[in-house]
Amino acid sequence: xxxxxxxxxxxxxxxxxxxxxxxxxxxxxxxxxxxxxxxxxxxxxxxxxxxxxxxxxxxxxxxxxxxxxxxxxxxxxxxxxxxxxxxxxxxxxxxxxxxxxxxxxxxxxxxxxxxxxxxxxxxxxxxxxxxxxxxxxxxxxxxxxxxxxxxxxxxxxxxxxxxxxxxxxxxxxxxxxxxxxxxxxxxxxxxxxxxxxxxxxxxxxxxxxxxxxxxxxxxxxxxxxxxxxxxxxxxxxxxxxxxxxxxxxxxxxxxxxxxxxxxxxxxxxxxxxxxxxxxxxxxxxxxxxxxxxxxxxxxxxxxxxxxxxxxxxxxxxxxxxxxxxxxxxxxxxxxxxxxxxxxxxxxxxxxxxxxxxxxxxxxxxxxxxxxxxxxxxx
Numbered sequence: 001x002x003x004x005x006x007x008x009x010x011x012x013x014x015x016x017x018x019x020x021x022x023x024x025x026x027x028x029x030x031x032x033x034x035x036x037x038x039x040x041x042x043x044x045x046x047x048x049x050x051x052x053x054x055x056x057x058x059x060x061x062x063x064x065x066x067x068x069x070x071x072x073x074x075x076x077x078x079x080x081x082x083x084x085x086x087x088x089x090x091x092x093x094x095x096x097x098x099x100x101x102x103x104x105x106x107x108x109x110x111x112x113x114x115x116x117x118x119x120x121x122x123x124x125x126x127x128x129x130x131x132x133x134x135x136x137x138x139x140x141x142x143x144x145x146x147x148x149x150x151x152x153x154x155x156x157x158x159x160x161x162x163x164x165x166x167x168x169x170x171x172x173x174x175x176x177x178x179x180x181x182x183x184x185x186x187x188x189x190x191x192x193x194x195x196x197x198x199x200x201x202x203x204x205x206x207x208x209x210x211x212x213x214x215x216x217x218x219x220x221x222x223x224x225x226x227x228x229x230x231x232x233x234x235x236x237x238x239x240x241x242x243x244x245x246x247x248x249x250x251x252x253x254x255x256x257x258x259x260x261x262x263x264x265x266x267x268x269x270x271x272x273x274x275x276x277x278x279x280x281x282x283x284x285x286x287x288x289x290x291x292x293x294x295x296x297x298x299x300x301x302x303x304x305x306x307x308x309x310x311x312x313x314x315x316x317x318x319x320x321x322x323x324x325x326x327x328x329x330x331x332x333x334x335x336x337x338x339x340x341x342x343x344x345x346x347x348x349x350x351x352x353x354x355x356x357x358x359x360x361x362x363x364x365x366x367x368x369x370x371x372x373x374x375x376x377x378x
Contacts, residue, residue: 036065036067036069036150037063037166038061038062038063038065038069038071038166038168039061039064040059040060040062040148040168040169041059041060041062044173045057045172045173046175047173047174048177049131049133049174049176050176050177051133051134051136051178053132054132056130056131057129057131058126058128058129059146059170060125060127061119061148061168062119062123063120063121063122063124064122065121066121067121068120068121069118069119069150069152070116070117070152071116071117071118071119071125071150072150072151073112073115073127073146073147074147074149075107075112075144075145075146075147076107076147077145078145079278080274080275080278080280082278082279083239083280083281084280085272085273085280085281087171089145091107103134103136103137103138104138104142106172106174107144109133109134109142110130111129111130111131111132112127112128112129112130112146113128114128129146131174133176137176138176139176139177139181140245140246141176141246141247142174142176143172143247143275144172144174145169145171146169146170146172147167147169148169148170149165150165152165173247173273175246175247187242187243187248187324187326188242188243188244188326188328189241190238190321190328191279192239193236193238193239193319193332194227194236194237194332195227195234195235195236196235196237199230199234199235200228201228201339204228204337204339205226205227205228208228226335227333227335228335228336229334229336230337230338230339230340231338232256232288232309232315232336233286233307234285235283235284235285236254236284237284238269238282238283238284238319239280239281239282240274240280240282240321241277241278242274242275242276242279242280244276245276246276247273247274247275248273248274248323249272249274250269250271250323251269251321251322251323252269252321253266253267253269253320254266254267254284254286254320255317255320256286256315256316256317257315257316257318258315259313259315265286265289267285267286269284288308289307290306290307290310309338309341311336313335313336314334314335316331317334
């Protein structure tokens with residue numbers, strides 16, 4: 001028979017085991033269900049500032065996950081990569097140029113009243129932001145970001161598994177205006193506009209250039225600009241440079257016209273931000289539009305085939321871009337020659353003609369039987 005002391009000892013052991021068991025379950029649940037997810041509003045501030053100006057605003061950050069999240073904030077500067085526009089964060093100096101003066105450094109203008117806090121599951125937190133533009137702020141665009149980063153204990157993650165901790169940011173696009181400073185006349189420059197070389201029918205272009213027998217340099221330059229492609233559904237190369245000291249947001253459209261001046265389709269160019277001094281690629285895809293009834297009832301494969309081979313002949317691609325008060329137009333000419341379809345059609349017609357010529361008597365007799373029931377006699 002067990003003594004009271006042994007019963008107490010066993011009960012204590014069972015109690016301790018239960019505690020460890022419950023803790024183990026909670027850790028496993030945390031490992032399985034933790035999925036940090038944050039949301040912010042607004043996602044971007046685009047402000048026009050004056051020297052010496054003080055502004056206050058707020059950011060609302062929400063915890064969309066099922067665990068409490070300790071939040072740490074950082075203020076950094078950012079720039080953008082050439083061509084792609086991918087954002088690059090950096091710390092002190094202005095775009096890595098060794099300039100850490102407050103007049104160039106927008107992260108020093110931004111102050112958070114409560115930079116670090118804990119967000120319970122489903123909780124929202126208002127973060128007060130102050131912006132103090134220095135008296136000697138450099139005119140032009142200045143770009144900073146506030147990063148909100150969760151700091152989670154290691155036991156939230158399975159050992160050996162990658163730790164995906166989301167970092168969410170709020171962008172600040174600040175434009176410092178100085179009285180008496182006029183903006184340049186041409187804010188944007190089209191660095192490149194055309195059809196990529198890989199879509200050119202180079203052999204046909206060279207053949208036509210040689211057949212034309214151009215001798216003068218002017219004539220040669222004209223032929224070099226000739227562009228022949230196989231399909232009307234094309235990507236266009238478009239690169240735009242921001243020549244201003246402020247960021248710009250060009251938008252517009254690409255229209256395609258036939259040789260008679262009739263528009264055969266257009267593509268929207270969506271508004272995109274380009275930072276000062278940067279060049280940005282704009283992906284422009286043109287697809288020949290079919291009547292809605294055809295699009296609705298034809299199989300996708302057939303409608304896509306028709307769309308690709310619908311255009312034949314000479315066309316003009318007209319580009320229209322706008323940003324603020326600045327407007328720019330560019331145009332190029334190109335020829336569409338779907339040689340595979342044309343060659344296939346010619347071969348089929350030739351074979352059909354040979355067949356008809358060879359078997360014309362039989363075909364004639366069959367037609368007479370079909371319509372008159374018997375061959376007609378003269």
